[in-house]
Amino acid sequence: MTAGVILSLDAMGGDHAPDVVVEGLRIAHERFPDVQFLLFGDGERLTPLLEKAGPAAAMCSIRHTDQAVTNEAKPSQVLRTGRQTSMWLAAESVAKGEAAGVVSAGNTGALMAVSKFVLRTLPGIDRPAIAGLFPTERGETVMLDLGANVECSANNLFEFAVMGEVFARTVLGVEKPNVGILNVGAEDLKGNDAVRGAANTLRQSGLPIRFHGFVEGNDIGAGTVDVVVTDGFTGNIALKTAEGTVKLYSHLLRDAFGSSIMAKLGYLLARRSLTKVKLRTDPRRYNGAMFLGLNGIAVKSHGGTDALGFANAVGVAIELISQGFNERIKEELGRLSRPEQPQAANG
């Protein structure tokens, strides 16, 4: 399924680039030995790293550029002057058809601006969103936006709901996903104009979406809905707060298991089972946030992740490509914009 897939990587994006990028693709290569990589970045730094990357190196082509987008760069500035940056060139290779997707751990705002400019949005979508998966008591929930759009209108949130619903149906395989809008309370009057407006539009749209209504922060972990819709400011903070809470809990557990001989022995006995919990909640497992709403696959890795996390982001992109995800989203969006007549009316 992955034979012939070519993926572009922004080798200079992220806090620990390019080292983590090359080590990440080396790990990804073990899982997807057929996939080829175009590596955009500083050739002088990438060449020695690839020499230590073993057999993965044979699947990589370096596309040299000495320009990179910094974390501090404003998206508008990158749009004006960033056409030779590793991020831009990597995204452009997808638009040109040289690669099927792009992965970057760089500046989120810039990646969104560049992807939107270079790849364009799908018809009917004003702003793309970043979507990611959260572990829940019931399985997994997709949440969007996780940070692409700091300020969102009611209509943006409505579009996120539509895209998230399609994503849950086509990629997660949930037959009839239910959708919730993140808010400070479940009552209709709670929140700001954007969330209330989006809820009204969803209710009045006539789209066949199972709209649950408002959900609160604790509903994310509970798995109350399959799709959680929110603006990029709140979503980013909720995502990182959840990650920080998992880290705190692990820290407290580690202390607890080290606090007595009995507890240490208990840990040894339960270790196998506890490792599963750790894997289940490992933020690196959920690394690889998808930009939904673009004419092309673009995946954003956490800027501070390690090689394993970056490899997971690469895996997300490869799976979206090999499943033909974007084609399915386009089909579904087309279907949603032409709602069928009710069956009874045709009889």
Add this chain to the structure above:
Amino acid sequence: MTAGVILSLDAMGGDHAPDVVVEGLRIAHERFPDVQFLLFGDGERLTPLLEKAGPAAAMCSIRHTDQAVTNEAKPSQVLRTGRQTSMWLAAESVAKGEAAGVVSAGNTGALMAVSKFVLRTLPGIDRPAIAGLFPTERGETVMLDLGANVECSANNLFEFAVMGEVFARTVLGVEKPNVGILNVGAEDLKGNDAVRGAANTLRQSGLPIRFHGFVEGNDIGAGTVDVVVTDGFTGNIALKTAEGTVKLYSHLLRDAFGSSIMAKLGYLLARRSLTKVKLRTDPRRYNGAMFLGLNGIAVKSHGGTDALGFANAVGVAIELISQGFNERIKEELGRLSRPEQPQAANG
């Protein structure tokens, strides 16, 4: 220290009122046997509950009213027509000096509106905020606003930073607390106008506040700063997301410990230590969010908490009262608005 303290309770506020309120005050009475309670609510429902409350009943006076604020009520509507509700009368008793503080588990927006109207804000404070404590790897962090103000200006956030800093210094006893503003990235350019404006004001204010800059969601659990400042929409969602994540993690742990004989045995051996982790992260332990910025002690309990959680909220109010917290906040705010000349200039 608590002899003579009188606390007013909105007996009809919260999802499980009045039962949880009466059971909560019964538990609180065991910890604070000297404290007297004024119970505002439906006498016919409260009388039989108090009869089953044991010795705590002797410390309670019922102030009957048959009106209560619903969760669905708009704050503006409560301000117009809610003067005979249990919430209003409880807050009013503080303004009249009959009680030193008020605790309610009712409608947050209404409680804020009523408290602000009845108790008035402190000089120099435009909007009160809800503050709460979070467990962190380093101890505890105070975060505000947790839901009083859905939309906040830069100046609101600036005032929250000042109040939070004073709170951490006077109540938590941190000598030189550092303050962070919650944002989607640490860089100066990240975020919306409100957070960037508040950061600028803090830097240019000349106030002796140790301003760390922007922090992200994961910094809450890490304990990067002593005070986390945010708007009420984001703060409420971060709080509940953290609670939901703790619940999810506990759920996964419970499954893991039940998954094999070895794991069950491990749990038995480590149980004592694990109970400490559970207590440390129990949301009920952190129940009792404080309204900062008012001329009077007002504590908001989680609407869905149980009696133990409500008792903790009562405990928070009693401790704020017995520490003379509001006097100290007023002194500090006065001092901050009249910055002293640098020592060197006086020599």
